[in-house]
Amino acid sequence: MTHGGRRWLWVAVTIIALWLFLPAFAVLPMSLNNTNRMSVWPEDRSLRLYDQLFGEPQWTAALTRSFRIGAIVTVLAVVLGTLAALAIARGYSRARRAGLNALILAPVIIPVVIAAIASYSLYLEWNIVGSERALIFAHTSIAIPFVVIPVLASLRGINPTLEFAAQSLGASRASAVWHVTLPLIRPGIAVGAFLAFMQSFDEVVLSLFLTGPLSRTLPVRMYSALIDDLDPTVAAAAAVIILFTTVAVVSIGVSRLSEARGAH
Amino acid sequence: MVTVARAKAGPAPPKGQGLSDSTSLGWKILIIPALVWLGVFFLYPIIRILSLSFTEFSGDQVSGLDNYIWFFTTPANVVVLWRTIWVSALIALLSLIIGYPYAYLLSISTGRRRLLLISAVVIPLTISPLVRSYAWIGILRDNGPVVAILQWLGIEVELLGNLLGVAVGMVHINFPLMVLPLFAALSRIDRRLLDAGASLGATPLSAFWRVYAPLSLPGVLAGTVLVFVNSLGFYLTPALLGSPRQTLLSPLIVTQTQLVLAWGRGGAMATVLLITTLGVLLLGSLATRRALMRSSQ
Numbered sequence: 270m271t272h273g274g275r276r277w278l279w280v281a282v283t284i285i286a287l288w289l290f291l292p293a294f295a296v297l298p299m300s301l302n303n304t305n306r307m308s309v310w311p312e313d314r315s316l317r318l319y320d321q322l323f324g325e326p327q328w329t330a331a332l333t334r335s336f337r338i339g340a341i342v343t344v345l346a347v348v349l350g351t352l353a354a355l356a357i358a359r360g361y362s363r364a365r366r367a368g369l370n371a372l373i374l375a376p377v378i379i380p381v382v383i384a385a386i387a388s389y390s391l392y393l394e395w396n397i398v399g400s401e402r403a404l405i406f407a408h409t410s411i412a413i414p415f416v417v418i419p420v421l422a423s424l425r426g427i428n429p430t431l432e433f434a435a436q437s438l439g440a441s442r443a444s445a446v447w448h449v450t451l452p453l454i455r456p457g458i459a460v461g462a463f464l465a466f467m468q469s470f471d472e473v474v475l476s477l478f479l480t481g482p483l484s485r486t487l488p489v490r491m492y493s494a495l496i497d498d499l500d501p502t503v504a505a506a507a508a509v510i511i512l513f514t515t516v517a518v519v520s521i522g523v524s525r526l527s528e529a530r531g532a533h
Numbered sequence: 534m535v536t537v538a539r540a541k542a543g544p545a546p547p548k549g550q551g552l553s554d555s556t557s558l559g560w561k562i563l564i565i566p567a568l569v570w571l572g573v574f575f576l577y578p579i580i581r582i583l584s585l586s587f588t589e590f591s592g593d594q595v596s597g598l599d600n601y602i603w604f605f606t607t608p609a610n611v612v613v614l615w616r617t618i619w620v621s622a623l624i625a626l627l628s629l630i631i632g633y634p635y636a637y638l639l640s641i642s643t644g645r646r647r648l649l650l651i652s653a654v655v656i657p658l659t660i661s662p663l664v665r666s667y668a669w670i671g672i673l674r675d676n677g678p679v680v681a682i683l684q685w686l687g688i689e690v691e692l693l694g695n696l697l698g699v700a701v702g703m704v705h706i707n708f709p710l711m712v713l714p715l716f717a718a719l720s721r722i723d724r725r726l727l728d729a730g731a732s733l734g735a736t737p738l739s740a741f742w743r744v745y746a747p748l749s750l751p752g753v754l755a756g757t758v759l760v761f762v763n764s765l766g767f768y769l770t771p772a773l774l775g776s777p778r779q780t781l782l783s784p785l786i787v788t789q790t791q792l793v794l795a796w797g798r799g800g801a802m803a804t805v806l807l808i809t810t811l812g813v814l815l816l817g818s819l820a821t822r823r824a825l826m827r828s829s830q
Contacts, residue, residue: 274737278634278637278638279638281634282634282635282638282650285631285634285635285653286635286649286650286653288705289653289654289657289705289708290653290656290657291668291672292657292660292664292665292668292669292672292705293656293657293660293665293668295668295671295672296664296667296668296671299668299671307670307671307674308671309671309672309677309678310678345570348566349566349567349570350567352563352564352566352567353563353564353566353567353568355560355563356560356561356562356563356564357564359557359560360557360558360559360560360561360562360563360564361560361561361564369564372568372571373567373568373571375571375575375576376571376575378762378810378811378814379579379766379807379810380765380766380783380806380807380810381766381768382766382768382783382786382787382803382806383579383582383766383786383803383806383807384575384578384579385787386582386786386787386790386791386796386799386800386803387578387579387581387582387803388574388578389790389791390578390581390582390585390790390796390799391577391578391581391582406574407574409570409574410570410571410574410575411575413567413570413571417567442559467659467661470661471661471662471663471664473661473662473663473768473769474768474769477787477791478791488661488663491663491664491667492663495667495670495773496772496773503667504667507664507667507668510660510661510664511660511664514659514660514661515656515659515660517659518655518656518659519656522652522655
């Protein structure tokens with residue numbers, strides 16, 4: 270490509286990159302609005318919406334509920350997903366692996382609306398709609414693939430003979446896995462745990478069906494603020510989610526980069 | 534099989550200590566907890582709702598296919614199905630048009646620039662689609678900045694409550710699904726082939742079209758199929774940025790079940806959505822495989 274052409278390409282790609290960041294940047298000033306009129310550049314600014322987010326019981330309850338459910342889902346998905354990834358990587362032939370992968374990854378492929386109406390219909394029969402259990406069941410299912418994928422990737426990167434070396438030195442197989450394999454795949458598990466948490470913490474569609482008026486999670490409360498009561502506090506909630514997510518992603522990225530550098 | 538795979542991966546482990554059938558069984562059973570969980574809480578409810586489409590009926594039943602007959606003989610449903618398909622195809626095309634130059638520069642950039650371009654894809658990817666849709670409401674609304682700029686340029690247009698807003702939001706959410714496989718494919722292309730083409734007299738443009746573009750085809754197909762399939766099931770963006778008059782399949786399924794509790798009809802619509810999704814996925818992976826075989830020859 271010619272030099273001038275390359276320059277225009279960079280201009281176009283810079284615009285695309287700005288567009289990618291635009292929603293995140295827009296929410297921060299939106300959250301400082303002191304009026305009830307939505308605006309991306311409010312003239313009248315204050316931290317009032319943050320006071321409401323961290324002060325009003327309906328918002329604080331939703332916030333703590335989302336964190337609690339997210340934490341439980343993360344633990345469950347990490348345990349189930351890591352075990353499944355170990356099994357897929359070590360216990361099955363390549364032909365079997367494809368089938369198992371398809372089963373485990375089904376929640377990523379099947380549209381979430383289908384899972385939502387399906388769980389709703391069944392959980393109505395089980396009489397658990399509106400309970401936190403219902404959310405934990407459904408969220409963990411969609412979070413498992415997000416643990417299996419990164420853990421499988423890091424298992425692919427380590428040499429299985431290290432485990433045999435530990436065993437030949439007298440370790441039991443369980444202790445070889447615990448002391449040798451798990452520390453080596455820890456970066457993959459960390460990424461999986463983060464993704465699993467975000468799957469639950471950000472989840473809207475399943476939660477819209479499975480929560481009741483007294484068990485709303487943060488995204489459901491935000492959704493109803495947008496659709497029903499137009500509560501401007503949603504801006505502060507959105508800004509907090511953006512800050513929280515960005516800090517987490519950047520710190521995971523930085524720690525992986527420094528680990529990669531340290532390894533050389 | 535396992536033995537063969539392991540033997541390739543490294544020196545042979547001590548006999549009898551790692552590769553007996555009992556060890557392999559020990560690994561195998563670790564998958565059971567996840568399979569049981571997904572079986573009970575994911576696959577069972579879905580199979581159940583799909584089968585309800587053949588057994589639960591609203592109104593007088595004529596045949597077991599009543600719910601499907603209802604779906605395909607109600608013009609509004611068929612309109613929504615077609616709209617969902619062409620909107621998803623359009624989203625895939627738009628993502629490709631802006632994703633290709635992005636992935637190209639990503640594949641040839643290095644150091645800090647590459648890190649910046651990667652971050653611009655990955656960081657927004659992790660931010661909740663609900664939050665991003667909310668931001669788009671603020672940016673695209675009637676008295677918002679974008680409409681003001683367009684008015685100043687003499688363009689009168691509404692960006693919310695129609696498919697324009699939905700397209701902006703959906704392309705944004707799908708962008709990583711396009712760029713990441715494209716980036717992987719473009720990184721593998723040997724750029725010396727372009728120089729070879731140029732030395733044989735090709736202009737840069739014809740070297741691109743006749744050498745580079747065909748080699749990138751597998752990545753193009755993979756990204757396009759991923760975005761297409763992912764778009765078919767979108768609920769949030771059309772619900773928040775679109776209008777009920779131009780609804781897509783997922784929001785329609787929600788109204789049919791959450792408010793009306795018509796499980797049979799809801800199940801039939803879910804089946805239609807699932808079959809469409811799997812159909813596109815199947816066709817797409819066949820096409821990708823053919824392109825891969827052709828480009829590796």
